[in-house]
Structure formats: C-alpha cells, structure tokens
Amino acid sequence: MSDLDPKLAGFTREGLVAAIKSGEGHFGKRELARALGLKGADQKRHLKEQLALLEDEGVVSRDNKKNYVLAGALPAVTVVVITGRDEHGELLAEPARADRGAPIIRLAPGEGAGGKGETAVGIGDKALVRLAEQEDGSYEARMLKKLGQSAHRILCVMRKPEKGYARLLPVDRRSRHELIPAKGEGEKAADGELVLCRIAKERRFGLKTAEIVEVLGDADSAGAGSVIALHAHGVPQGFSEAELQEVKAIKPASMGNRTDLRDLALITIDPDDAKDHDDAVWAAPDEDPSNKDGWVVMVAIADVAAYVQSGGSLDRGAYKRGNSVYLPDRVIPMLPERLSNDLCSLRELEERPCLAVRMVFDRNGSKKSHKFIRGWMKSAAKLAYTDAQDAIEGGGSNKAMALLDVVLRPLWGAYEALQKARAAREPLEIDAPERRVRVSESGEVLGVQVRERFDAHKLIEEFMIQANVCAAESLEKKRTPLIYRVHEQPSREKIDGLASFLPTVGFKWVRGEKPATGRFNKLLAQAKGTEHYETVNEVVLRSQSQAVYETDNAGHFGLNLDRYAHFTSPIRRYADLTVHRALIRALDLGNDGQSDEERSRLASIADEITQSERRAMAAERDAVDRFIALYLAERVGGEFDGRITGLTRFGAFVRLAETGADGLVPVSTLGHERFEHDEATHVLVGMESGGRYRLGMNVKVRIEEATPITGGLLLEMLTDPEPGPRPNRRNRGRGRPGHAPKRGGRPWKKGKRR
The missing domain is CATH 1.10.287 (Helix Hairpins)
Incomplete structure (x- = not known):
C-alpha cells in the first residue's frame, strides 16, 4: 500500500488505519493526531486531508460523534437493540444507531438469560455490550449492562388447544420459539387473542415463560395486521393528556403582519384520499424582461410552527413520534387531528398561515433567485393528482377544467422548464413502484394495486425538491445550524x-x-x-445507502444535489418543523423560531428522527405484508407468476407479479436432488443435474400457505430449473454446517405456523 503525504514525517497509510482500529471508535482527529505524535498546524492539516481521502475511498467512516471507524467495523463497546433470534435460538442484535446496513451481531450463548430476580433480555430491549469480531465478519456480543425494557415487548397469539398446554406464538417471523404463559397468566386471554408479553425468565433448556402485559383483541379481526405492525415495532400511538389540553387551548392564527398571498391562485394537488394538505403551488410566466420565457413559482407550506411551540407538550409528542405512519387501513398522525386536518391543513377556500418560498427560474429551469415569506393564503382549489392530470389531457372535472388556463397550464409550463434542469442534473432514475392495498371500511382487503405515477406527481415532486434546496441554501447563507436530508x-x-x-x-x-x-x-x-x-x-x-437526517451536510447522492433539507411536510415530519423554525429565526420572520435549546440538540434530534423513520417504514411494510397475506389466504392453492428476488442457502424468495408480495420456496422442496447456494453467481444449483434457479428468473409458483398473523407466504416451485453444467463430482454433497438437507421433509407442514 502507498505511503501518506511525505509531510506526515514518514507516517504510513497502514499506520493511520492501525491507529483508527486501535481507537475502537473513540478517536476523532485530535485523538489520532495525539496517538500518532503529530504536531503543528501543517501536519494536522495533512492528517485531515488524508482522513478525507480514506473516507472518499470508503476505507473509514465517521459516527455521529465524529469519531473514525473502519468501514463496516463497530466500536468494541456499543449500545445494541435486540431484534430477534437465529435458527439456533441465540439472540440477534443491531447497533442502536445503525444508520446503514450493519453486520450480524449475536449475543454469546447464555448472555441475557437473566438471573435470580432479574428479567431476561427480550426482543426490543437495549443493552450495552462488548463486541468481538468473528472470522466471518459477524460479531459476538457479551452483556455489560441492560439499559431498559422494550417499549413494545413481544407480540404473540394465545393458543389453547383442547389437549395440552397453552402456548404463546410470537407473530414476528424471526421469532421461531414459542413461549409458555407463566403461572396464572394463561387465564388473562382467550384462544386466538393478540397479547403483549414480557419474558418472565429465560431458561437454558426448554421453552421460555412469559407474562401477559396487555390483551389487544382477536388476531383474526379486521385491522389486526395494523395492530400487529404498530405494536411489533413500538410505534407510539395516541396523544397524552397534556397534548390534548394544549391543542384544545390553541386559538386560530390571524394574518397580523404576514404577507397577504390571498390573491394568488395557490392550489393543493394530493392523492384522492388525502386528509391533510401540507403544500400548495402556483406558477406564472416571469414578467421581468431580463428573464425572457422564465417562470415564477410559489410553494406555500402549512405554518405548523405558528401552532407547535418549541418545548411544549405538542412539540415533545411530535418529536417522540418523529413522523406520521401510513398503514393500509389507518394513519397514525404526528400531530392531533385539530392541527393535522384542520388548523394546519391548507383547506380549499379557507384562510391559513403559511411559510412560502418564491422562486424564479430561467427558461432552462435554472434557479435565478428565491425568497422566503411568512404568508397568509387561501387555497383556490383542492385537486387530486388524477383530476389535475386529466384536465391537462383535456378530460378533467368541471372544477379542474375551470382552472386549466389560469392555474394548471402555467404550472405545467414551469414544470417543463424545470425538467430541462433536472435532465442536466441527472438524478438517479430507479423504478420503485409503490403497492397500495385497498381496504374497505369493514377491514376487508379489496385488492392490491401499483400506484400510477403521472406528470402531476412529478410536477409536485420537483417543486418540492426545489423548495427544499432553497431552505438549505438560505440557512447555510445565514450560517444557521440545520438538519439536512443526507443520502451518501x-x-x-x-x-x-x-x-x-x-x-x-x-x-x-x-x-x-x-x-x-x-x-x-x-x-x-x-x-x-x-x-x-x-x-x-x-x-x-x-x-x-439509506438516507438519513444529519447536521453535517454530505449532500444527496440520489437527487444529485449538494445540499438538501426537508421543508415541505411539517404536518407529518418533525424534520421539516425544525427547518421551519430555523428559517423563521434566521430570516427574522417571527419570534416563534428555533430556540437556543433546540439548536443545541439538533444532532440528537437528527439521530432520533432517523430511527423514527426506520421504525415507521418497517411498520408500514409489515402491515402491507400482513394485509396481502390476508388477501391471499383465500387463494391458497392458486398458481401465480413471479420472479426470484433473493436466494439463500435455505431457499428462494419469489415476488408475485400480481400483488408484489414476497414468499419463500424452501430449498428442500426443489425437486428430487439437493440444491446448494452459489453466492458468487447468485444461483441455487442442483448437485445432480446442474439445474439452476437464478436471481431474476421468471417462475410460476403455487401458494401453499398464507399466514396473515406473520405476513408470511410459503410457496411451491412449479417451474423447472434452467439447465447448467453438472457440479464437480468431488465437491458434490460436501455442503457446509447447517446446510439444507436432501429432499425428504418440509421445513413447515401445511396448516402449521411458520
């Protein structure tokens, strides 16, 4: 490996990497300079340059305290969250602040079992552990200190067979081990009811016992999929009494000295089932003769900061929730309904306070200037995406057609200009279709469809992107700390x-x-x-990489932007509310802006709302899986087209074309020979025939089981493998420890929970 800059007195790249490793995640620039014996501004400046070079190469990274760690490495002592169990029953964990994909962490055998008078560690609990890296890149953890019980505990279904003992079946697919109700606990719930449990005592052998904390209702009831998802991921629900009292006492805002925007035909364009309206848009040709064929665009955002004061009960509750959570049959809002659906919602023909940005673009979509305004507006109309699109194409509703020439055509004209700049910027163009589960008021799943994306969607998206960029630029110009949306x-x-x-x-x-x-x-x-x-x-x-919230700007790779801050959805994202307050303070737009206390906590706020977002995404994904499994439970035995989206040593994951649902084909059911997983080529290979099932292969499968409680689908492969060369005979049948057995038994029998 090459040496570092000569000015570092002969210090080598290997030496710098070794120093970072020895720091075990506790060394920043100052500690590294001290460990390496570097003195003087010149040497320290070059150390900074070389650290930046190692970062660019992906060799090292920094944690949220600006300490350096080797890429993919974890500190020797860290806080973890228990997430599940492996196939041997050992507890699995991940770092509590895992912003990106983390390696596997297993608690050492017996760790966390609890002793006399001590509750065992359970899924969702936090613990301080010492990590030891293993040869395969995973980590073994030993408990130093238990940091707290899980807020959500373990969600189970009570089963009481006619013969035998009652059992508690965890709904999480990663939890394969049943629990036994502790003495006297079995009478708290009936057969088939959802219950929240807490491990009473871990035992080295046999099933663990559990206490029932709360009974949540029938596992087969309408909406059980959402209840399971919310509790399984610990999503906060409801509002405290202090929040409800605070929101009840709020008086509607008045115009005061705000800029009057009521003459502008600002309109909202949202999904047809939207109940809250964060943003309104307006556009017109620029009348400035120096900007021929240019455009003026106004994006007005609900002024949540006018109602949610920093440090109040509503603010603390919104921070705890982090964001709204959208499930197939319900929304868990970040703010109480009086704010989210009323006072802060930009309702049609109703006057509302707003924080708006006026942007000027040239004919090619390049921004020439922008200005933020604390405004007072009245939405001229509420349109659905489909209605706005239909009007542009000549067939909208009477309301939309009445707005066509004055409002919609100018919006599309500005969008066409912005499209030119977007094409030149080249953001990442990944196709990521979104599944929408249609649910009746009674909870019945009516169907699953992919949400269509029209130009109307892209128009709003691009206007919001530009407004978010303006927010980051204005705050940087005023040297005001802020929370960025970062995508490395x-x-x-x-x-x-x-x-x-x-x-x-x-x-x-x-x-x-x-x-x-x-x-x-x-x-x-x-x-x-x-x-x-x-x-x-x-x-x-x-x-x-996964996008995160951070106070240090690293740009947004996917959008190909140097700076980006969420500003446009303060009703449903706490990050946006912090940016609103920062703008109000930096631009002297009122006395209800960012407080000194909030400013001092921005880094920790960024960490917390990143985790809140992860939690919401996981709950939303799990709820969708469970509702789709409920929908498909009535079609067990049916045949479906699909595509292999994942391959492991225990089977193939297949995504069904009709619903987008993912199911597992166990490797033990693939024909009359043993199949092994070839990681290098992403295939399952038949050891006798050489037949292959490869990633991306189109297949036909039959649904064997659909389990709404877990959201799991068990599939049978109907498509023959593609032909391939027969494996080397010397290697045939050798396998690896824990490798899938030859055909002769299924990992789950039909009718049993998996």
Whole structure:
C-alpha cells in the first residue's frame, strides 16, 4: 500500500488505519493526531486531508460523534437493540444507531438469560455490550449492562388447544420459539387473542415463560395486521393528556403582519384520499424582461410552527413520534387531528398561515433567485393528482377544467422548464413502484394495486425538491445550524457486489469506477426492455445507502444535489418543523423560531428522527405484508407468476407479479436432488443435474400457505430449473454446517405456523 503525504514525517497509510482500529471508535482527529505524535498546524492539516481521502475511498467512516471507524467495523463497546433470534435460538442484535446496513451481531450463548430476580433480555430491549469480531465478519456480543425494557415487548397469539398446554406464538417471523404463559397468566386471554408479553425468565433448556402485559383483541379481526405492525415495532400511538389540553387551548392564527398571498391562485394537488394538505403551488410566466420565457413559482407550506411551540407538550409528542405512519387501513398522525386536518391543513377556500418560498427560474429551469415569506393564503382549489392530470389531457372535472388556463397550464409550463434542469442534473432514475392495498371500511382487503405515477406527481415532486434546496441554501447563507436530508453515495463494498453480479446477467461495471447517478442511469437504460431489467433495477436499488437526517451536510447522492433539507411536510415530519423554525429565526420572520435549546440538540434530534423513520417504514411494510397475506389466504392453492428476488442457502424468495408480495420456496422442496447456494453467481444449483434457479428468473409458483398473523407466504416451485453444467463430482454433497438437507421433509407442514 502507498505511503501518506511525505509531510506526515514518514507516517504510513497502514499506520493511520492501525491507529483508527486501535481507537475502537473513540478517536476523532485530535485523538489520532495525539496517538500518532503529530504536531503543528501543517501536519494536522495533512492528517485531515488524508482522513478525507480514506473516507472518499470508503476505507473509514465517521459516527455521529465524529469519531473514525473502519468501514463496516463497530466500536468494541456499543449500545445494541435486540431484534430477534437465529435458527439456533441465540439472540440477534443491531447497533442502536445503525444508520446503514450493519453486520450480524449475536449475543454469546447464555448472555441475557437473566438471573435470580432479574428479567431476561427480550426482543426490543437495549443493552450495552462488548463486541468481538468473528472470522466471518459477524460479531459476538457479551452483556455489560441492560439499559431498559422494550417499549413494545413481544407480540404473540394465545393458543389453547383442547389437549395440552397453552402456548404463546410470537407473530414476528424471526421469532421461531414459542413461549409458555407463566403461572396464572394463561387465564388473562382467550384462544386466538393478540397479547403483549414480557419474558418472565429465560431458561437454558426448554421453552421460555412469559407474562401477559396487555390483551389487544382477536388476531383474526379486521385491522389486526395494523395492530400487529404498530405494536411489533413500538410505534407510539395516541396523544397524552397534556397534548390534548394544549391543542384544545390553541386559538386560530390571524394574518397580523404576514404577507397577504390571498390573491394568488395557490392550489393543493394530493392523492384522492388525502386528509391533510401540507403544500400548495402556483406558477406564472416571469414578467421581468431580463428573464425572457422564465417562470415564477410559489410553494406555500402549512405554518405548523405558528401552532407547535418549541418545548411544549405538542412539540415533545411530535418529536417522540418523529413522523406520521401510513398503514393500509389507518394513519397514525404526528400531530392531533385539530392541527393535522384542520388548523394546519391548507383547506380549499379557507384562510391559513403559511411559510412560502418564491422562486424564479430561467427558461432552462435554472434557479435565478428565491425568497422566503411568512404568508397568509387561501387555497383556490383542492385537486387530486388524477383530476389535475386529466384536465391537462383535456378530460378533467368541471372544477379542474375551470382552472386549466389560469392555474394548471402555467404550472405545467414551469414544470417543463424545470425538467430541462433536472435532465442536466441527472438524478438517479430507479423504478420503485409503490403497492397500495385497498381496504374497505369493514377491514376487508379489496385488492392490491401499483400506484400510477403521472406528470402531476412529478410536477409536485420537483417543486418540492426545489423548495427544499432553497431552505438549505438560505440557512447555510445565514450560517444557521440545520438538519439536512443526507443520502451518501454507495459504499465500496456494495459497488463491488454490484460489479460481481452484473456479468451474470450480461452487463458490467468496471471495478474501481466511481459511482455516479449518470452511470447508474446508463446501466438502467441498457437493461430497459430486456428480461433482466427488473433484476438490475432491484440490485441497483439495493446498492444504495439509506438516507438519513444529519447536521453535517454530505449532500444527496440520489437527487444529485449538494445540499438538501426537508421543508415541505411539517404536518407529518418533525424534520421539516425544525427547518421551519430555523428559517423563521434566521430570516427574522417571527419570534416563534428555533430556540437556543433546540439548536443545541439538533444532532440528537437528527439521530432520533432517523430511527423514527426506520421504525415507521418497517411498520408500514409489515402491515402491507400482513394485509396481502390476508388477501391471499383465500387463494391458497392458486398458481401465480413471479420472479426470484433473493436466494439463500435455505431457499428462494419469489415476488408475485400480481400483488408484489414476497414468499419463500424452501430449498428442500426443489425437486428430487439437493440444491446448494452459489453466492458468487447468485444461483441455487442442483448437485445432480446442474439445474439452476437464478436471481431474476421468471417462475410460476403455487401458494401453499398464507399466514396473515406473520405476513408470511410459503410457496411451491412449479417451474423447472434452467439447465447448467453438472457440479464437480468431488465437491458434490460436501455442503457446509447447517446446510439444507436432501429432499425428504418440509421445513413447515401445511396448516402449521411458520
């Protein structure tokens, strides 16, 4: 490996990496300089440059305290959250502040079992542990201190067979071990009821006992999928008495010295079932002769800061929730209904306070200027996306057609200009269709459909992106701390994985090639129209980092923007509310802006709302899976087209084309030979015939089981494997520890929970 800059007195790259490793996640620049014996501004400046170089190469990264760690490495002592159990029953965990994909963490055998008078560690609990890296890259953890019981405990279904003992069946698919109700607990719930449990005592052998904390109702009732998802992920529900009293006492805002925007025909464009309206838009040709064919765009956002004061009960509750959660049959709002659906919602023909940004663009969509306004507006109309789109295409409702020339055509004209700038910017163009589960008022699943995306969606999206950029720019210009929306470029490890996979489907990525949105778009364009497009699209999506909230700006890779801050949805995202308050303070738009106390906590707020977002996304995804499993439970035995989206040593995951649901085909059911997983080529290979099931392969499957409680689907493969060369006879049958057995038994029998 090459040496570092000569000015670092002969210090080597290996030495710097070794120093970072020895710091075990506790060394920042100052500690590294001290450990390496570096003195003087010149040496420290070059150390900073070389650390930045190692970061760019993906060798090291920084945690939220600005300490350096080797990429993918974890500090020797860290806080973890217990997330489940492996196939051997050992507890699994992940870092409490895992912003990106973390390696596997297993508690050492017996750890967390609890002693006399001590409650065992359970799923959802936090613990301080000491980690030891294993040869396979995973970590073994030993308990140092238990930090707190889970807020949500373990969600189970009570089962009381006619013969035998009562059992508690965890609804989480990762929890394969049943529990026994502790003495006297079995009488608290009836057969088939959902219950929240707490481990009473872990035992080294046999089933664990549990106490019932709360009975939630019938597991087969309408809406049980949402109840399970919310409790399984610990999503806060309801509002405290203090919040309800505070919101009850709120008086509607008045115009005061706000800028009067009521003459502008601002309109809201939202989904047809939207109940809250964060944003309104307006556009017109720029009358400035120096900006020929340019456009003026106004984006007005609900002024939540006018009602939710920093440090109050409503503010603390919104911070705890972090964001609204959207499930198939209900919404768990961040703010009480009087705010989210009334005072803060930009209702049609009703006057509302707003925080607006006036943006000026040239004919090619490049922004020339912008200005933020504390305004007073009246929405001219509420339109659904479909209605606005139909009007532009000549067939909208009477209300939409009445707005066509004065309101809608100017909006589309400005959007066409912005499209030019967007094309030049080249944001990442991944195709990520969104499933929508249609549910009746009684809770019956009516069907599953993919949400259509029209130009109306893209118009609002692009206007919101531009407003978010303006927010970040204005706050940076005023040197005001803020929470950014950060999306870092893919890690080197993920790019290497992508480069290894692409040749198996006829594409390539040169190793060492720097990831860029334009390069990804070129790859997706090459795959478009081929049988491998969906697979390439998915592996590109999986290669991306997860977006986070941070106070240090690292840009937004996916949008290809240098700075970005969420500003446009303060009714449903706490991040946006913090940005509103920062703008109000920085631009002297009122006395209800960012407080000194809030400013001092921005880094911790960013961490918390990132975790809240993860929690909401997981709950939303799980609820959708459970509702779809409920929908498909009546079609067990039916045959469906699908595509293999994942391969492991225990089977193939298949996504059904009709619903987007994912199910498992166990490896032990694939024909009359043993199949082994080849990680390098992403295939399951038959050890006798050489037949292959590969990632992205189109297949037909039969539904064997659909379990609404867990959201799980068990499938049977009906498509024969693709032919391939027979494996080397010397390697046949050797397998690995824990490898799938030859055909002869199914991992789950029909009718049993899995």
